[in-house]
Amino acid sequence: MVELVIFVLMGAVALAGAFTVITARNAVHAAMGLLATLFSMGVLYVLQLAHFVAAVQVIVYAGAVMTLFLFVIMLIGVDKEEDTREQIPWQRQLSLGLAVIVAVTAGALVVGGRFVWTPGAPAGAPPPNGTIQAVAQPLFEDWVLPVEVTALLLTIAAAGAIALAFRTQRAPREEQQ
Amino acid sequence: MTVTPGWYMTLAAVLFLAGLVGILIRRNALVMFMCIELMLNAVNLTFVAAGRAYGDLNGQVAVFFVLVVAAAEVVVGLAIIVAIFRRRATASVDEISELAG
Numbered sequence: 001m002v003e004l005v006i007f008v009l010m011g012a013v014a015l016a017g018a019f020t021v022i023t024a025r026n027a028v029h030a031a032m033g034l035l036a037t038l039f040s041m042g043v044l045y046v047l048q049l050a051h052f053v054a055a056v057q058v059i060v061y062a063g064a065v066m067t068l069f070l071f072v073i074m075l076i077g078v079d080k081e082e083d084t085r086e087q088i089p090w091q092r093q094l095s096l097g098l099a100v101i102v103a104v105t106a107g108a109l110v111v112g113g114r115f116v117w118t119p120g121a122p123a124g125a126p127p128p129n130g131t132i133q134a135v136a137q138p139l140f141e142d143w144v145l146p147v148e149v150t151a152l153l154l155t156i157a158a159a160g161a162i163a164l165a166f167r168t169q170r171a172p173r174e175e176q177q
Numbered sequence: 178m179t180v181t182p183g184w185y186m187t188l189a190a191v192l193f194l195a196g197l198v199g200i201l202i203r204r205n206a207l208v209m210f211m212c213i214e215l216m217l218n219a220v221n222l223t224f225v226a227a228g229r230a231y232g233d234l235n236g237q238v239a240v241f242f243v244l245v246v247a248a249a250e251v252v253v254g255l256a257i258i259v260a261i262f263r264r265r266a267t268a269s270v271d272e273i274s275e276l277a278g
Contacts (some may be wrong), residue, residue: 003179004180014192015195018191018192018196021195021199021212021215022195022196022202022208022212027207027208041218041221041222044185044222045225047180048225050229056241056244061244065214068252072207072258073207075262076259091201091202092201096202099194099197099198102190106190128228128232130237135234137234139241142235143238143242150242153245154248157252157253158252160252161255
């Protein structure tokens with residue numbers, strides 16, 4: 001019962017945030033909507049006993065990624081009005097029609113009671129408790145190589161971002177010489 | 178009335194759909210990036226819900242990898258957006274068409 005109440009509340013917040021992201025004219029408002037969605041996702045993770053994932057979600061997404069987004073929004077300006085003219089005719093109508101079709105199909109599945117999950121775990125098995133130790137065990141035993149590869153990926157991404165920042169600063173000077 | 182994993186899946190599907198629609202109808206590169214984050218988060222929610230349904234922790238482990246790739250993607254993507262903005266003073270994807278043939 002408690003889970004149902006929290007799920008409905010946080011689901012509503014997540015959907016409202018997502019709606020804000022795609023409709024807000026101001027980019028800062030869109031970022032705030034995304035922040036609401038990310039936070040409610042963290043609560044939904046806690047609800048499913050994924051404690052460490054929830055903590056990482058708040059720290060990395062709501063903390064680091066959103067800060068980066070807001071910094072860039074401040075850097076490149078927020079008061080620019082978005083051009084709503086379409087380059088491709090009917091794009092907006094087509095995409096909204098696609099959304100309605102998918103939403104109606106999903107809704108029919110839910111209302112019809114056909115979206116029933118058949119778990120592979122034996123009935124009555126306790127759900128996995130996502131503590132730090134429990135998550136770290138498979139992460140560093142079965143998934144060591146992927147962890148190292150993602151570490152490499154992060155290093156490359158950071159180096160690439162720095163290289164991009166330097167190049168755009170140097171380019172005008174080279175043209176002058 | 179208990180909350181089954183199907184509920185989480187449905188919520189994730191709707192969030193993914195919202196992100197997809199946002200990418201299709203928005204013009205601002207930053208907002209399109211936020212919509213990509215929205216879609217990645219929806220997928221993360223399905224990972225956690227499925228891991229819970231199967232009694233398997235690997236669902237939560239997968240979230241970490243998605244998280245890392247998303248973080249790397251945001252870093253590089255925002256750097257590119259800032260670099261483009263310095264040259265063109267626009268964040269609208271329709272105006273950036275130099276690579277078009």
